[in-house]
Amino acid sequence: MQFLTYELAQEIVERTMKILNRNINVMNGEGVIIGSGDSERINQLHAGALLVLKKGESVEIDSFRAVTMKGSRPGINLPIRFSNQIVGVVGITGEPEQIRNYAQLVKMAAELVLEQSFLLERVQWKQRLQSEIVNQLISEEGLNEESIKERAGFLGINLEHPRVAIVIEKRDYTEISNQLIRSVQYEIGKADLIGVTFNDEIVILKAAAVNESERDLPPLLKRLLKVSGGKVLIGSGGLAENIKELKSSFYQAKRAIMVGNKLQPDTSFYQFDDYQLEIMLAKLVQYEDKSIFSYYHQLLDQGKKGELADTLEAYIREGGELNKIAESLFIHRNTLRYRLEKISELTGKDPRNIKDLIELYMAKLLHDIS
Structure with missing residues (x-):
């Protein structure tokens, strides 16, 4: 697996050079420079990095030694470790005596950036997978239950729980931003699923606790409304006892918004249980x-x-x-x-x-x- 990319290497360079007024190079697992404060050195082979990769430890290169090593300049080169393996090398340009005190700090900064990037990518992967699962549960016919249960299992989520669908729709031209999604995530539980539909709606499939029903939702709906700044409409459907009923709960939540917003436009969240008669009538008159x-x-x-x-x-x-x-x-x-x-x-x-x-x-x- 490739941990260091050109983009990530350059990010390491830019972050560390802000702290240390020295040129920084980042080399990949083949010893090729993929990030540098000197753009002309990108894609050059770094002999010092090859030595670090071979020995598995830091290598200091002074002015005399640099002459004999291809693509190298005076400096200190240190291994970048991640998941107990060396994935690259970070080098500081300068005479070793002048930069030795900073070497470990640069190494730590490089490894921290790499770890943060990996964690962020993992979070984004989880979000994408959750969104895919949510969209499948509320839209697909002939759903492969075993397959989707297995995918949810990767996230530690048990789909056997009864759930209530909650839909958050933008009001007017308000955008569903990443910041809003993150704010919503802080308000839901670990067993809940969250995703964004193709219509730019946030959908939460909230796991119901024992003896909990849609009547226990208002406190959560109020919190969701608060973190959204009141610029959205929120609807909740009926309790889905199994996977196949989640689609119905989702559409009940959408109809609750549609009907509730017409009957009570000054309100911002609507529960299906409060508008069953009105929703039923609205569906009937479509064909009458x-x-x-x-x-x-x-x-x-x-x-x-x-x-x-x-x-x-x-x-x-x-x-x-x-x-x-x-x-x-x-x-x-x-x-x-x-x-x-x-x-x-x-x-x-x-x-x-x-x-x-x-x-x-x-x-x-x-x-x-x-």
């Missing part, structure tokens, strides 16, 4: 003639500033209790009775009849979510 509930528009067209529609909404909200309805609307009970009669006259539906009230409520919902 929407004119069947057109009588609701007559309430909007009549009265002062939509007072009949407001009265119907208050009637539904207060469960038909006339005193509470009149108080919430700041009107007399006789005025309320007159408005209810007017609603019945215009729509042919009497709010005081439970079946008619259900139909009026459905007509109102259809108008609100259309």
